[in-house]
Amino acid sequence: MSAHLAQIWRHPIKGIGSEPLETVTLAKDAPMPGDRAWALQHDGAAQTTDWQPRKNFLVVANGPRLAQVRAITEPDGRLTLSHPDRPALSLAPAKDGPALIDWVRPLWPETAPAPRTLVAAPPQGMGDNGRAELAILNLASLRALSDVIGQPLEIERFRGNLILDGLAPWEEFEWVGKSLCIGAVTLEVTARIERCRATEANPKTGLRDVQPVRALHTRWRHRDFGVYARVETGGMVTQDNKVSLT
Helix, strand or coil: CCEEEEEEEECCEECECEEEECEEEECCCCCCCCCCCEEEEECCCCCCCCCCCHHHECCCCCCHHHHHCEEEECCCCCEEEEECCEEEEEECCCCCHHHHHHHHHHHCCCCCCCEEEEEECCCCCCCCCCCCCEEEEEHHHHHHHHHHHCCCCCHHHHCCCEEEECCCCCHHHHHCCCEEEECCEEEEEEEEEECCHHHHECCCCCCECCCHHHHHHHHHCCCEEEEEEEEEECEEEECCCEEEEC
16 A cells, blocks of 8 residues: 555534644644534524534534635634634634534524534543544545536545545445554544535535535445544644555
8 A cells, every 4th residue: 555644634622624734732532632622503402512413513414604714724723714704713612613603603594503612522522422532534535526416525524534545446345343543543444434415515615516415426335425433543734745555
């Protein structure tokens, strides 16, 4: 296998903002630092500080214009959010939840439950599977899916963490139950990731313009893209790190 780490992404507020990174330090049995560390509940969610499923939050699947939000984590821990149709917002998540709610309202469908409370994630993060894991994506699989759909797809649609290149399409599915080395880090690949309507939203326009899940099922008879992985050995990963199976 001749592969490398092409991109690193995190999503500080679940469903609201993608942030590219050049390097990140991962810890054993922990989520990526700052990834899905916060989530914005809507009025239909239970009042709890425990992990909750994505249906309880503002997410791209229900509000496609959220796909356009970009995030920057500042050195002091504040977040800066940007969107083509909104002024930039700088916030300290622990105290500025109301400011985020005001900022995001014009981007959220009026027919959906209204945003209510910005909550901190539990120790495992607020990932869709409820576990302290990262999402690993394969650019070759993205290109194969793009060919079937008939237009180039952006990897941001799939909201992954570690984006690999130099593999065969769908090679990542063969890694479930195996361990992967990226730089100094070892990860146990645990499961394939089943996808939802969030992938329909174009991160440049905020419009639903394609149906990746339907294309996956029609061509390959599954709805999966990418794999989950648990950090077995922590350390730093950097863009262009080599990737290998252990």
